[in-house]
Amino acid sequence: MASRWLTLVALLPLAVAMRCASEDSGGGVSPDGVDVTVEADATIRNDFPANNYGGFTDLSIERDDDSVKDFLIRFSVSGVGDRRIEKASLQIHAFHNASFGGNFHVTGNDWVEDQVNWMNAPPAGELLGSLGRVREGQTYSVDVTRVVTGDGTYSLRVASESTERAGFLSREGRRGRPRLSITLAGAATASGGEAPSD
Numbered sequence: 001m002a003s004r005w006l007t008l009v010a011l012l013p014l015a016v017a018m019r020c021a022s023e024d025s026g027g028g029v030s031p032d033g034v035d036v037t038v039e040a041d042a043t044i045r046n047d048f049p050a051n052n053y054g055g056f057t058d059l060s061i062e063r064d065d066d067s068v069k070d071f072l073i074r075f076s077v078s079g080v081g082d083r084r085i086e087k088a089s090l091q092i093h094a095f096h097n098a099s100f101g102g103n104f105h106v107t108g109n110d111w112v113e114d115q116v117n118w119m120n121a122p123p124a125g126e127l128l129g130s131l132g133r134v135r136e137g138q139t140y141s142v143d144v145t146r147v148v149t150g151d152g153t154y155s156l157r158v159a160s161e162s163t164e165r166a167g168f169l170s171r172e173g174r175r176g177r178p179r180l181s182i183t184l185a186g187a188a189t190a191s192g193g194e195a196p197s198d
Contacts, residue, residue, distance in 0.1 A: 093176030101131025
C-alpha cells in the first residue's frame, strides 16, 4: 500500500504538467473545430506614442484626458479548409475588475509585435462587439464570426469608452493566453463558451 501511494505522489507533478501543457498548447484541429493561439499582441499608448509594449504580459485599455490605451491582437487560422465556420469566438482572460471590457474592432494585419506603437498602429475599423463589466479571473468570449470566415490572418484593435483601466492576459503570460475558438458547421459540440453574465 505504501509503495502504491508513493507511486501516485510521484506521478502527480507529471499529471499537472501535462494538464498545463494541454491548456496552453499551440492550438489544434479536431472534427468539431479549430483552436488557435494568438500570434501577436501589444498594448499601444498615446501618452508614450513611440514606445512598444509587445513583450508585456498584460493587454490594457483605458480612455481619459491624460492617456488613451488600446491593444492589438492577431491570429493566423489554418485547418478550416473548405468547411464552413459556424462560430468564431475570441477568448480573453481578465486579470482585474473593470466596469467596461472594451470595444472590439477589425483592424489591419500590417504591424509587428515588437515594433508597433501608437504612431504606426493600424486604425480601428468595423466594430464587432463589446464587453461590459469584467471580473478578475474570468474568461470572456467575443463573437468575431463576421470577420473570421476561413483560413487566413485576422487582427483586432480593442479600445475603451471608460476612464477605468481594464486589463487582460497577453500571450506572454504563462496561463490564460488569448485564444480563438472556431466551431465548424455540423460539429456535435461548440468550441469555447459564452461570456459570463453579470
